[in-house]
Amino acid sequence: MSPLICNLFGFLFCLLASGLIYIASPNQQWLEQKVHNRKLTFFCATASLVSAVLIFNLHFSALSAIFTVFTIIMLLLSTLPLVVRFEKPLTNDCSMTPWLKRGESYKSHQPQWWLKSIGVFFLCFPLAVLLCGFLGFSAGYAAPYDVRSQFIMWMITPIWLLPISLIFFSRRPWRVFAIVASLIPVFYGLLEWIK
Amino acid sequence: MRLEVFKDYQQVHIWTGILSGLLLFICFVGGAFTMFKGPLNQWATQTENLLPAIEKHQYDDLLQTVLEHHPEAARELTVHWPASQPQSAPITWHIEDHDTHEVTHWQASFDANGDLLSEQINVSAVGDFIDKLHRTAGIPGGDDHDAVGIFVMGVVCILYFVAIVSGLIIFLPTWIKDLFSLRKGKNSRRFWVDFHNILGVTALPFHIIIAVTTIVFAYHDIFYGSIKGLVYQEKPLFDRPAIEIPNLDFDHLVSLEALNAAVKTKEPEFEAAVFRFAGLGTPRSRVLIGGKMTGEWIRGPEHAFAIGNPYSTEPGYTEMLPSQAGPFANIVTGFFTLHFGGFGGNFVYWLYFALGLSGSLLFLTGNIIWIESRRKKSASANKPQQNRSVIVLARLTVGATLGCFIGICIALLCAKLIPHSSYDIVYWQKLGYYLGFLGATSFALSQVPLKSTRILTTLLCLLLIAIAAVSLSAVTNSIVPFTEIMVALISLVLCAAFWLTNRHLIKKQPQMIADGVWRKAEPTQSD
Numbered sequence: 001m002s003p004l005i006c007n008l009f010g011f012l013f014c015l016l017a018s019g020l021i022y023i024a025s026p027n028q029q030w031l032e033q034k035v036h037n038r039k040l041t042f043f044c045a046t047a048s049l050v051s052a053v054l055i056f057n058l059h060f061s062a063l064s065a066i067f068t069v070f071t072i073i074m075l076l077l078s079t080l081p082l083v084v085r086f087e088k089p090l091t092n093d094c095s096m097t098p099w100l101k102r103g104e105s106y107k108s109h110q111p112q113w114w115l116k117s118i119g120v121f122f123l124c125f126p127l128a129v130l131l132c133g134f135l136g137f138s139a140g141y142a143a144p145y146d147v148r149s150q151f152i153m154w155m156i157t158p159i160w161l162l163p164i165s166l167i168f169f170s171r172r173p174w175r176v177f178a179i180v181a182s183l184i185p186v187f188y189g190l191l192e193w194i195k
Numbered sequence: 196m197r198l199e200v201f202k203d204y205q206q207v208h209i210w211t212g213i214l215s216g217l218l219l220f221i222c223f224v225g226g227a228f229t230m231f232k233g234p235l236n237q238w239a240t241q242t243e244n245l246l247p248a249i250e251k252h253q254y255d256d257l258l259q260t261v262l263e264h265h266p267e268a269a270r271e272l273t274v275h276w277p278a279s280q281p282q283s284a285p286i287t288w289h290i291e292d293h294d295t296h297e298v299t300h301w302q303a304s305f306d307a308n309g310d311l312l313s314e315q316i317n318v319s320a321v322g323d324f325i326d327k328l329h330r331t332a333g334i335p336g337g338d339d340h341d342a343v344g345i346f347v348m349g350v351v352c353i354l355y356f357v358a359i360v361s362g363l364i365i366f367l368p369t370w371i372k373d374l375f376s377l378r379k380g381k382n383s384r385r386f387w388v389d390f391h392n393i394l395g396v397t398a399l400p401f402h403i404i405i406a407v408t409t410i411v412f413a414y415h416d417i418f419y420g421s422i423k424g425l426v427y428q429e430k431p432l433f434d435r436p437a438i439e440i441p442n443l444d445f446d447h448l449v450s451l452e453a454l455n456a457a458v459k460t461k462e463p464e465f466e467a468a469v470f471r472f473a474g475l476g477t478p479r480s481r482v483l484i485g486g487k488m489t490g491e492w493i494r495g496p497e498h499a500f501a502i503g504n505p506y507s508t509e510p511g512y513t514e515m516l517p518s519q520a521g522p523f524a525n526i527v528t529g530f531f532t533l534h535f536g537g538f539g540g541n542f543v544y545w546l547y548f549a550l551g552l553s554g555s556l557l558f559l560t561g562n563i564i565w566i567e568s569r570r571k572k573s574a575s576a577n578k579p580q581q582n583r584s585v586i587v588l589a590r591l592t593v594g595a596t597l598g599c600f601i602g603i604c605i606a607l608l609c610a611k612l613i614p615h616s617s618y619d620i621v622y623w624q625k626l627g628y629y630l631g632f633l634g635a636t637s638f639a640l641s642q643v644p645l646k647s648t649r650i651l652t653t654l655l656c657l658l659l660i661a662i663a664a665v666s667l668s669a670v671t672n673s674i675v676p677f678t679e680i681m682v683a684l685i686s687l688v689l690c691a692a693f694w695l696t697n698r699h700l701i702k703k704q705p706q707m708i709a710d711g712v713w714r715k716a717e718p719t720q721s722d
Binding site: 003007022025026027028029056059060061063064065067068070071072074075077078079081082084100101102103105106109111113125126129130132133136137139143144145146147148149150151152153154156157158161162164165166168169188191 | 372379421434512514540542543
């Protein structure tokens with residue numbers, strides 16, 4: 001099969017899968033009747049996705065085929081919901097247990113924007129570097145020397161930024177800072193030991 | 196989840212989004228067009244700047260001849276093999292003045308008699324210009340690697356990452372109820388929130404990858420410095436032993452075929468397209484060999500890379516090649532290829548082009564939501580006094596977003612219409628972009644958004660039609676006729692999209708409240 005035909009069929013299978021995922025969702029605006037057998041629909045969508053990966057794999061490597069399918073799905077799911085059939089949207093009668101709770105801490109809560117963001121920004125950076133160093137050296141000979149340095153460098157960002165993003169969950173930022181500060185020498189020691 | 200935490204994350208998402216949104220819009224639009232950097236460079240090449248193509252067996256002779264007549268080219272020189280054609284010349288190099296940082300471009304080939312043809316040229320490289328725009332958001336200052344804009348975008352992407360996580364957190368409490376919903380009704384803010392959610396949630400992995408990789412691209416030197424200080428300390432970061440080269444004369448360079456064959460011993464599917472030589476004649480000589488490997492997990496946007504010794508047939512550093520990479524190398528390569536979209540050839544380039552444009556809408560809708568939620572609705576007969584911040588952001592959003600497109604269109608037209616041999620085309624296409632962008636932004640700041648949007652989208656449609664016309668008229672003489680047709684086609688598709696937007700605004704105008712934000716506030720009866 002030529003690459004062009006493969007890409008076309010792969011895309012069509014992804015389109016089928018995206019359509020099935022969309023119509024199985026409670027907010028779909030294509031069918032008047034909601035889909036009752038969601039499990040079957042999701043199974044068919046999964047089968048379509050697997051087929052798409054196998055088709056792309058004829059000319060792409062396995063990793064490239066998987067990520068090509070991911071990319072197509074992201075693109076289609078962001079555009080298919082824009083195609084609506086009904087002038088007045090169908091209602092979604094899904095009920096959800098309320099996630100948000102207003103407790104006693106609501107009135108006394110202080111966001112402490114600057115303290116939390118600046119504190120965790122500076123404290124988590126050395127921790128991220130040391131943790132990544134530890135992970136990189138733990139890999140041993142599985143990672144060639146040059147590749148290990150690059151791997152350590154690349155892993156810093158996600159490990160550093162996640163605490164910055166999640167710090168606002170904390171009610172006691174100083175406790176978080178103390179934990180992070182105490183982890184720094186721990187990972188430094190672990191790193192020295194493993195080196 | 197505690198209600199106060201939810202409200203905190205709402206504020207975090209709002210402020211990180213507002214501060215980073217417009218710059219990210221420019222980067223995403225630039226990034227979408229950067230997917231076709233190479234074809235755009237070829238599209239902009241003018242026929243009078245072309246040198247004759249040569250046979251594959253002539254490349255080694257040409258390289259030796261160029262080094263003999265232009266020894267300054269040994270510092271950095273690129274050989275474009277047939278797989279990378281069409282190019283303006285088989286061999287190109289540039290000379291940078293260390294004091295002024297001005298760069299002059301040279302190219303060389305053989306004429307019909309086999310004599311050296313070498314000349315200094317002005318190179319548009321409009322694709323590279325758009326790539327720089329993509330990396331810096333158009334913020335001027337600094338050199339290529341140390342551009343000010345790149346450092347700024349690093350900070351912006353830190354805010355972007357926080358915005359992504361905070362957006363996910365505030366979406367989670369109602370995700371079942373809101374996923375894929377798109378509620379059109381009297382409450383326009385609801386519609387924009389739903390649209391924003393669809394764009395953000397469905398492309399979440401893409402946005403995370405872009406944010407993380409951009410931060411690393413901006414600050415990798417700082418990260419490596421930190422790793423050296425805290426982790427490696429006295430040990431070297433990289434283990435690449437110095438290459439022993441007994442004889443540095445240019446006539447001891449191995450042939451290009453031999454270099455290609457050396458890489459093929461490790462990666463049989465590899466076919467060299469470009470050879471970037473650096474430091475020839477010095478102990479630091481090296482060659483970066485780029486080869487096309489469509490559908491593979493590659494390091495570069497277009498090519499897989501191997502680094503070799505131009506004086507030896509040893510394969511060199513091949514850990515970046517797909518079949519040589521272990522799991523850790525694949526993770527590292529993955530970051531590169533998932534940012535560049537290089538893992539699937541032209542097919543994935545088009546997907547990333549679409550994702551780039553739809554991703555830019557995420558930032559636009561975010562700004563619109565902020566404006567709509569703060570727009571004071573007119574109450575009874577009183578003219579509402581809108582906050583200055585709301586008015587400014589509404590106008591700035593229109594100006595910056597449309598100005599980005601207008602600037603790129605003007606740059607493309609400059610690259611195509613202005614004779615490269617007579618003018619400094621790099622200067623003129625840069626001037627064209629900034630005039631378009633700043634002009635549109637200034638105009639939008641002085642007018643109500645509805646009026647400026649209609650005028651700017653009309654201007655944009657005219658520019659896109661002009662690009663299409665210029666492209667189609669160049670098909671017969673172009674080195675890349677198919678690219679000319681595709682540029683024309685995409686221009687017309689974008690023109691249609693903006694024209695439809697304009698028509699939609701005209702249709703919706705009577706329904707838009709004249710409260711001084713999108714439309715001019717109408718005088719009340721008491722006035």
